Amino acid sequence: MNAASVRRRYALISFLTWLPAGLMIAPLVLLMLDRGMTIVQVGVVMTVYSLVIAGLELPTGGLADVVGRRVVLAVSAACTALALVLLAVAGSFWAFMMACVVLGIARALSSGPAEAWFVDTLHAAEGPDADLRPGLSRGHIMEDMALGIGVIVGGFVPLAAEAADLADAAGPDGTAIAVSLDPLAWPAVLGAVAALVWLGTVLVAMPEGARPPVSMAQVLRGVPVTMVAGVRVSVRDGVLRRLVLVSAVVGMALTGIELLVPGHLAELTGSGEVGATAYAIVSAVGFAASALGAALAPALARRLSRSPSRHADGPGDGGRGSVRGAAAGLVVAGAALAGLAGSAAMGGAGAGGVVLAGLPYVVFFAGLGAHGVLRAELAHHRVTADERATMASATSLAGSGGGALANLTLAPLAMASGAGTAWAVVAAVVLIATTAFARLPETVGGVSTAAP
Template sequence: MTARSALRRYMLVSFLTWLPVGLMVATMVLLMTARGLSLAEVGLVVTVFSVVTATLELPTGGLADVLGRRVVLAVSAAFTVAALALIAVSTTFWMFLISGVLKGVARALSSGPATSWYVDTLHGIEGRDADLRPGLARGGAMESVALCVGVLAGGGLPLLAPAQVIFPLAAPPLVGATAAAVLLVVVLIAMPEPAHARRSLPGVLREVPGTVGAGLRLAAGAPVLRRMTAAAAASGVVLCSIELLTPGRLAELAGTAERGSLAYAVVSALGFASSAAGSALAPRVARLAGGSARGSARGSAGGAIAGTVLAALSVGALAATAGLGGPAGLVSAGLAYMTLFVGLSVAGLLCLEMTHNAVSSAERTTVTSTSSLSLQTGGVVANLTLGALAGQAGTGVAWAGAALVVLASALLFVRMPAPTGSSRSAAPRARSHSG
């Protein structure tokens, strides 16, 4: 396999992994309420999904490092097929709750294996000093493109589905299940891993706790990884502030909940497109910040600072314009939303590069799962604080608080330490396939 072939496969898998998620963004809540769930029950389904995902992040990351990236991502695709097919036919709270559990398992399993596969494959082709930045940027861009295409398609599918054949709001999960089935086939065919010795399932499972423990010790002990984990938590705060407060703000500006829902779908699609642009721009931003064509730590840290500051200023703009009404408020909110996702994507891509450069193959997915868990933890903290703050002091104050958190996180990239110790030691070639 060549580096170009590996990149094409990684981009395709990245797109297909996030397409089902995008398809469900616009209609998920509407489908559950149309099937009789109250908003409290909808919130409980979403909470169960989040708890399952967070609980399984590290064990599934360790499983991917022990068993292999391809098999874990294939199992994730299978769980996604089952979850979305169940959502399409669910008529009760308990059916939706089970689908939330299945989705949580799928999300946890999909966190990291594709990127780890690409990094390991590129290292095998070009060596440990291979430039990860361009490939990771294109993979991140494809994820954002998938979300953008998915949210637009998911919002339009109910209008095209024949009501006499299918419940219109069930069309997006059915198409999402089909996309996940395609992902399953692609993963099994297009993600070859080096052959490894047969091992029993109990033997594999016994290795997972040790791998998770080693990854956690590495994430806590390596200065670079500690900073990346803290940065992920700050990103979780700002993302939650957007997801929690933007729909209500747009509904207020648009005049009705229905118009607000349409405005949120359009703004979300623009945000995902902006995220794709940010991923594509990240390598250039890093070079302008002091790096080289073949990424340097200085350039990555400088680019992350630039992206983080841009994100903080964007959330600050949302806070500053929270009092505007009518078209001016809608346009300003949309522009700030787009700029925010450019900044977050630039910073996130460069953080991903620094993380992968600081670990070996043996713990790669576990460490990336640690970052994902930290991001979700930041989101939980924001959920518990920003909603109450917005209710007491207003949306603008809550956004201002989120902006300060993100701005402070830019300090994490100042004088970034060089990776040292085991986090820079090359993994033995026998384990480059992670298991």
């Protein structure tokens, strides 16, 4: 398989991996609120979701390194389909809890295998000095496109379903099916279908080299060993240690957005369904901005590199541009969160209020798009193929941990002092985290230097 084919397949798989999630971004919190849950209960459910991911990140990453990336990603797709069906019919706190536990398992399984497969397969095609930035950038762009398309569809479907009075439809036997097919539940049904398409694509388009048969005993022995190796690298390597810490802060910031923005927009528009649509529009523009940030990440790294060569790219620029670009993206994201807090303090309602909240939201994702690509590149240059999926899972684990902390703290803070206060706190944490890139050890010639 040549490098171009590897990049195309990785882009397709990245798109399909995030499409089901995109479909549920707009309606998820509003669906739980609509079915009688409080914002604190929503925060508890989302915390459990984050903790499930956190508890399984390293085991599933180790599993992908031991048994193969494709099988783990395929199981993730199947679990995603099941979880979204459960969400569509959930009507109580415990039902939503069960659905989010399964969804957390699916998310943990999907964390790392596709990216690890891409890096290893590209190295096999072009050698260990292969430039990772273009492929990683394309993968991030496709993720953002999937999220953007998904959130638009997921935001408008409830309005369309409500207009068609689907919530009052009856089944063939005349019994009402309002619970499973109320307007806010339809995106979950579409997400389950998308997950099945993802499953089929993974099985067909993600070939792996032949692996020797692995017994259950070998899995049980190999996964812990791989986990320990990945943790050891993440802890001992000074660069990875800082990058993992930043991942936790990014997870906290993203959770602050996902948890509080839907309800804020619903308040501004005066309706849950209209709020979901407004959030869908704002989110879609945000994901487009994230895709743009990811697309510009390689050029940003080149511009910020000390190297005078306009062709400096990948390992050849010594990693200097990637360090500076990742830091710059995080600064933009933190400043945008501060702007979001300011928009909440200014008040406003209707379309004007939505625009006022939407502008910093879009800037936030633009900065995060560039930051994510360059932070991933820096991390991949610090590990070997045997540790790659585990490292990605350790990074995702940190993000889930930050998300869990945000769920436990930001929801009560928002109820007590307003969403603007919560966003101001997160903005301060993000801006402080940018200091992690100060004097960050650099990668020279594709070989990691020792961290201080």
